[in-house]
Amino acid sequence: MIELDDVVVTAWSPGPGGGDERVVRLLGPVTLRLAERRVAVVGANGSGKSTLARLLNGLVLPSSGSVRVDGLDTATDGAAVRRRVGFVFTDPNAQIVMPTPLEDVALSLRRRFPDAAEREVVARAALARFGLGERADVPVHALSGGQRQLLAIAAVLAVEPAVLVCDEPTTLLDLRWRRTVDDLLAGLDQQVVVVTHDLDAARRADRVLVVHDGQVVHDGEPHAAVAHYEALMSGEWVP
Numbered sequence: 001m002i003e004l005d006d007v008v009v010t011a012w013s014p015g016p017g018g019g020d021e022r023v024v025r026l027l028g029p030v031t032l033r034l035a036e037r038r039v040a041v042v043g044a045n046g047s048g049k050s051t052l053a054r055l056l057n058g059l060v061l062p063s064s065g066s067v068r069v070d071g072l073d074t075a076t077d078g079a080a081v082r083r084r085v086g087f088v089f090t091d092p093n094a095q096i097v098m099p100t101p102l103e104d105v106a107l108s109l110r111r112r113f114p115d116a117a118e119r120e121v122v123a124r125a126a127l128a129r130f131g132l133g134e135r136a137d138v139p140v141h142a143l144s145g146g147q148r149q150l151l152a153i154a155a156v157l158a159v160e161p162a163v164l165v166c167d168e169p170t171t172l173l174d175l176r177w178r179r180t181v182d183d184l185l186a187g188l189d190q191q192v193v194v195v196t197h198d199l200d201a202a203r204r205a206d207r208v209l210v211v212h213d214g215q216v217v218h219d220g221e222p223h224a225a226v227a228h229y230e231a232l233m234s235g236e237w238v239p
C-alpha cells in the first residue's frame with residue numbers, strides 16, 4: 001500500500017526575468033491511498049506527474065507531509081523504500097550504466113547474489129524473460145530503443161521490487177515496442193504505477209489519477225478519468 005498524506009513539494013526557482021529565487025509549489029497538497037495493482041497517472045506536460053512518481057521511491061522527498069510504502073517512510077527509510085519500489089525512467093539511457101545487458105542486470109543483482117557465477121545465471125534468466133536472452137552479450141549501443149527499455153525494466157525487476165513505478169516508459173518507442181512494453185507491464189505480478197501520455201494504456205489501468213497544476217484533480221475509474229482529462233485538455237472542463 002502506498003500512502004501519501006498532505007504531501008507538498010516545493011523548490012527554489014528564479015523569479016520572473018531571472019529575478020531573485022523564490023519558493024514555488026510543484027505539487028500538492030496530495031493525500032492518496034494506492035492499493036490497486038495498476039495505477040496510471042495522466043496530465044499535461046509540466047503538471048507534476050514526474051514529481052508525483054518520484055515521490056513514490058524517495059527520488060523526490062516531500063517538503064511537508066509524508067509518503068509511506070508498506071509502512072516505510074520515504075524520508076526516514078529511504079534505502080528500504082528503494083528496495084521495495086523500482087523506478088523506470090522515460091529514457092533507458094539514463095539508467096543503463098554497463099557496456100552489455102548481462103553486466104547491467106548483474107550490477108543490479110550484486111547485493112543479492114555475491115557469487116559471480118550464480119549472479120550470471122540469474123541475470124541471463126532475467127534477460128531471457130524479456131526476450132533479450134540472445135542479446136545478453138552485445139554492446140548496449142547495438143540494442144534498439146525498445147530493447148533498451150526492456151533492459152532497463154529487466155534490470156529493475158531483477159531485484160524483485162514489490163512495486164514498479166514507470167515514468168513514461170513507452171514515450172520514446174514506436175507502436176510495436178510500445179505494445180510489447182505495455183503487455184509486459186500488464187503481465188507483471190507487482191503493483192505498477194505508470195505515468196503515461198498513452199490514453200489507451202491508461203484506460204487499461206484499474207485506477208487513473210489526473211494531475212493538473214500540481215494537483216490531483218480527478219481520481220477514479222479509468223474511462224471516466226480519461227474523459228475528464230480529455231475535457232480538461234480541450235478546455236471543456238475547468239477543475
Ligand SMILES: Nc1ncnc2c1ncn2[C@@H]1O[C@H](COP(=O)(O)OP(=O)(O)OP(=O)(O)O)[C@@H](O)[C@H]1O
Pocket residue numbers: 011012013026043044045046047048049050051052
Ligand atoms: N527541481 C525543480 N526546481 C524547479 N522546478 C521544477 C523542479 N522539478 C520540476 N520542476 C517544475 O515543476 C513542474 C512539474 O514538473 P514535472 O516534471 O513533475 O512535470 P510532468 O507532469 O512530469 O511533465 P512532463 O510530462 O513534461 O514530463 C514543471 O513546471 C517543472 O518545470
